[in-house]
Amino acid sequence: MKYLIANWKAQMTFPQIQTWCQDFLELVNSDTALLTNLQQNNIEIIICPPFPFIQFVQYQIKNVKNIVVGAQTVSSIEEGKFTGEVTAKSLQGIAQYAIIGHSERRTHFNETEEMISQKIDQCKKYGVQTILCVRNQEDTIYETDIVAYEPTSSIGTGKNANPQDVVTMKKTLNLSSTIPFLYGGSADENNEHEYLQTGEVNGFLVGTASLNAKEFYEMAKKLIG
Ligand code: PGA
Numbered sequence: 451m452k453y454l455i456a457n458w459k460a461q462m463t464f465p466q467i468q469t470w471c472q473d474f475l476e477l478v479n480s481d482t483a484l485l486t487n488l489q490q491n492n493i494e495i496i497i498c499p500p501f502p503f504i505q506f507v508q509y510q511i512k513n514v515k516n517i518v519v520g521a522q523t524v525s526s527i528e529e530g531k532f533t534g535e536v537t538a539k540s541l542q543g544i545a546q547y548a549i550i551g552h553s554e555r556r557t558h559f560n561e562t563e564e565m566i567s568q569k570i571d572q573c574k575k576y577g578v579q580t581i582l583c584v585r586n587q588e589d590t591i592y593e594t595d596i597v598a599y600e601p602t603s604s605i606g607t608g609k610n611a612n613p614q615d616v617v618t619m620k621k622t623l624n625l626s627s628t629i630p631f632l633y634g635g636s637a638d639e640n641n642e643h644e645y646l647q648t649g650e651v652n653g654f655l656v657g658t659a660s661l662n663a664k665e666f667y668e669m670a671k672k673l674i675g
Pocket of ligand 1: 457472540552600604605606607632636637656658659
């Protein structure tokens, strides 16, 4: 199985998301090869909108197998009087996945390893699958459903990492062979083949290139070859 994740961050308004969904679904629904690959579990596409739009996107994509929604983060707290927190318990049945430990969360919102570990526990408890982002070998690897290696210097900079360095990092992280290993950091339709050629990368976590429906669709197309 290959994975393609759209991480829109805080960069899309509701009208933009409505247009994105319409454009993306039109492209997917007219592509028999991609639909077949989605049907046959060869690829899963995970769209991670800002919280207010998760259900809208979920409703839009509900008729296409293996296109699902995820949250960009989740609370480390289970429930209670914590204004503004979005818990795994509340995401249960709404988002299939949550991204955890993205470098922007670690850097700008001071997320610690302790919080990350609690978030993963919460997701496991409430059936939300986890996408763990790691920046380097210093970050702790937890038991999660997907691991995405995202070197900070490549995120949003247009400077994607050297594919051989990504392969080396995968070995250093010593992941279980059953965990899908994704690359993220200025990944786009023009450079994805460099990573796929290594045979060690199972997909991509995409920021900038996911904001454009056509570009993201092209990435999905190339992922299945
Ligand atoms: P980018 O973002 O594709 O814009 O580099 C990736 C990410 O932050 O997940």
